[in-house]
Amino acid sequence: MNRLLDVENLTLQFDTDEGRITAVDNVSFTLGAGEVMGLVGESGSGKSVTAKSLMKLNPDNAIYGDETKIILHLDGGPVDIMSLHTSSDLKVIRGGAISMIFQEPMASFAPAITIGNQMVEQLQIHTDMTAKKAQELSIEMLARVGISDASTRFKQFAFELSGGMRQRAMIAMALSTKPKLLIADEPTTALDVTIQAQVIDLMKDLVSEFGMGIIFITHDLGVIAQTADSVAVMYLGRLVEQGPVREVIRTPAHPYTKGLIAALPQLDDLDVPLTPIPGDIPSPLERPPGCVFNTRCAVAIEGLCTREIPLFTQVAQKHQVACHLYSEGDDK
């Protein structure tokens, strides 16, 4: 598999009225062309912020760590994303090489412009398509994501569509530029499962057609199991586990990942009570020292987990976990 993306030591802080928040802490991962990586984790753990960093879409109060390195490998050679500053620099990646499906579908459509005009406008910025061609392609993409009456919907405003249609329109818009890297932030939460299956199939088609790489953020582990090649698990700004999808879902290593899987409502037994991970995720203003999960971990090691940050340990091929339970006595 050809390399598509390298993220090294991504650290990102925000200056806020209440102090400096660490939203992403030293995160590293790689993605190959045609690979689908699932990114899961507690709400507030930094998934969206990580995704937005890849396009430098975070607001002005964002401060990137000095060692942060993000390299996108394109046909014309590697692009160092951290070195892009002006909007003309960034044009290469925004909407061109990288497309993002945002978590908030309402926010990504301007309220006073029709869905169609936004799609066409976007295509014309990033390609040299004529308006007519762009319109045809947009309507075709709307139909491919399962929107009936695509040419009527094309003329409507975002508020006139149901939640799921809005989400699909956004997916259609993101895919229409045929990006190299697609970042999909909770793209199917508003969809019923039959449409979800259709949209996922479409994404997979594009993966094999163009070798598109996907970072798929979702809290639906079922969707991950059915679509992703690899999974990365985040908690409070850190990656705590990563590996091939089968490995991580069948034999999760980190206590947080285990808790996440145990909390899933199972369909085959409706009598088992739902078991949340006890406690709340700490505020990013009060990040615990040592392992960030130690305040909620049932198996934390006294004196160690509250003090030292666990490093990544390999538990199986390509399967890594950052937890002291595994690093004990094993210094690699």
Added chain:
Amino acid sequence: MSEKPLISVRDLSVHFGLRGGGFGKKPVVRAVDSVDLDIEAGSFFGLVGESGSGKTTLGRALLRAVPITRGAVTYDDGEVRYDLTTIQKAELKDYRTRAQLIFQDPYAALSPRMTVRDIIAEPLEVMGLTRTREETDVRVRKIAEKCRLNLEHLRRFPHAFSGGQRQRISIARALVSKPRFIVADESVAALDVSIQADVLNLLKSIQQEMGLTFLFISHDLSVVAHICDHVAVMYLGRLVETAPTRQLFAAPKHPYTKALLSAIPSLDPDDRGKTQKLEGEIPSPTNPPPGCKFQTRCPVAIDICRKQEPKLDHAGNNHNIACHRWQELLETDTK
């Protein structure tokens, strides 16, 4: 179930006019079309179905938050009885204290400039339900405690909270006016599973404690299976099947419900490609197909399905199905 329904819906339609469409008749979206539904007092009623099938619109109609095109919705909690199609202003004001919406998005729903205390107190103040600040404070503290928010939380601003905590704030805000009926539209969709389980357990225990009735709209069928006692399935503005939860999940009878349940993504990576896919055109709500609304995608449609609209059949045990072939299919299912 012998309880009287809290909400009773008869032949309800909600249509939206659309712009454009050129000459002649303006297109109309039949978002909700001829729906009959009873929601028993004290039930946790699930509403699932196709995206765009009219679930949100139906929920909003029950809160009288969209204009009702045709039909009747009555609310009867033993104390008051309202006909929502003819309800007057003063009654509507009272109804708003009895029926509440829990928002989907715990991020957008909370004003960043208000403290958590003020956010929860706002409905009391807007509706004039309390006279003094002390009285308001008591009510806010009580409900906050039920939602596991402490005094220190109340003084802070919402952006300092995690998704699960924010959702508990929205729940407290929806419950502070002591409503009887709650519409929760995708209320846990934005939450990750560990928080989701926590919020669901909270909703369930509050429901039992306060005797609430819920309409729970969700795409997540496993969640619905765990939390709801009754489920209705919508497709293109219509109800296609309603049943007690266990019955529906153990033996779905409508072909759409069957497809829906089979499409739930399995946690086993080796199940890839095993779900039953629906082929065919997704029909448009402005131009629904004749006959059964599902016939364009139904794997077992026959001639009559394309001509005649199936009625909602009572199959006993509170199980209703709108399909010409459900009985016939029972035999092939058990084979």
